[in-house]
Amino acid sequence: xxxxxxxxxxxxFDEDGVKAFATQLIKIRNREGYTQTxxxxxxxxxxxxxxxxxxxxINPTLSTILALGRTLNVPLKDMFDFELPLEKE
Amino acid sequence: xxxxxxxxxxxxFDEDGVKAFATQLIKIRNREGYTQTxxxxxxxxxxxxxxxxxxxxINPTLSTILALGRTLNVPLKDMFDFELPLEKE
DNA sequence: AATAATTATGGCATATATGCCATAATCTCA
DNA sequence: TGAGATTATGGCATATATGCCATAATTATT
Numbered sequence: 001x002x003x004x005x006x007x008x009x010x011x012x013f014d015e016d017g018v019k020a021f022a023t024q025l026i027k028i029r030n031r032e033g034y035t036q037t038x039x040x041x042x043x044x045x046x047x048x049x050x051x052x053x054x055x056x057x058i059n060p061t062l063s064t065i066l067a068l069g070r071t072l073n074v075p076l077k078d079m080f081d082f083e084l085p086l087e088k089e
Numbered sequence: 090x091x092x093x094x095x096x097x098x099x100x101x102f103d104e105d106g107v108k109a110f111a112t113q114l115i116k117i118r119n120r121e122g123y124t125q126t127x128x129x130x131x132x133x134x135x136x137x138x139x140x141x142x143x144x145x146x147i148n149p150t151l152s153t154i155l156a157l158g159r160t161l162n163v164p165l166k167d168m169f170d171f172e173l174p175l176e177k178e
Numbered sequence: 179a180a181t182a183a184t185t186a187t188g189g190c191a192t193a194t195a196t197g198c199c200a201t202a203a204t205c206t207c208a
Numbered sequence: 209t210g211a212g213a214t215t216a217t218g219g220c221a222t223a224t225a226t227g228c229c230a231t232a233a234t235t236a237t238t
């Protein structure tokens with residue numbers, strides 16, 4: 001048996017923040033009239049990745065976010081124009 | 090010898106965008122009167138990570154960006170209130 | 179209802195973001 | 209100038225974001 005703790009090396013994952021961003025992305029994508037498939041194709045991201053972002057499963061990188069904003073042709077600050085839920089404690 | 094291409098699996102890294110964000114972060118951090126060390130400590134991120142972000146070496150994740158914004162106590166949209174350089178085709 | 183379109187999931191491979199630790203380089207100021 | 213503070217770099221380990229491919233689930237359309 002090996003009960004050794006491999007190392008906590010805790011990484012942050014802001015679940016609520018990531019979900020809030022997901023909601024905002026869906027809103028903007030719909031407003032701009034894109035399907036996930038179109039957005040994927042035009043941005044060069046994979047469809048699965050877009051779906052995962054919109055379902056709040058993953059923590060996209062800055063470059064990914066920039067690619068989305070560029071394709072949707074919306075100012076970056078608009079992509080972040082939403083209320084960030086309070087940090088849980 | 091093995092000249093086989095392992096797979097291109099190209100991932101995006103928006104160097105200019107990442108650098109523009111770096112500049113914005115430095116600006117806001119200074120304006121709010123934080124050192125990298127303080128920002129690291131209060132945000133729970135590592136100092137090396139903050140330095141790497143501010144030098145445009147890495148592509149931070151959304152959660153990391155949110156943590157920075159939360160600590161600096163600045164609205165998210167302000168963190169993204171900068172001009173995104175044109176995509177080099 | 180049947181079909182088509184759209185969105186969501188899952189697995190696998192690879193690149194890389196991050197933590198942690200150490201050290202170097204640069205900047206500040208007495 | 210020299211000491212302390214701040215920022216930058218490097219290496220290693222681990223977690224995970226992403227691509228790619230397939231398939232399932234859901235939603236729209238006829």
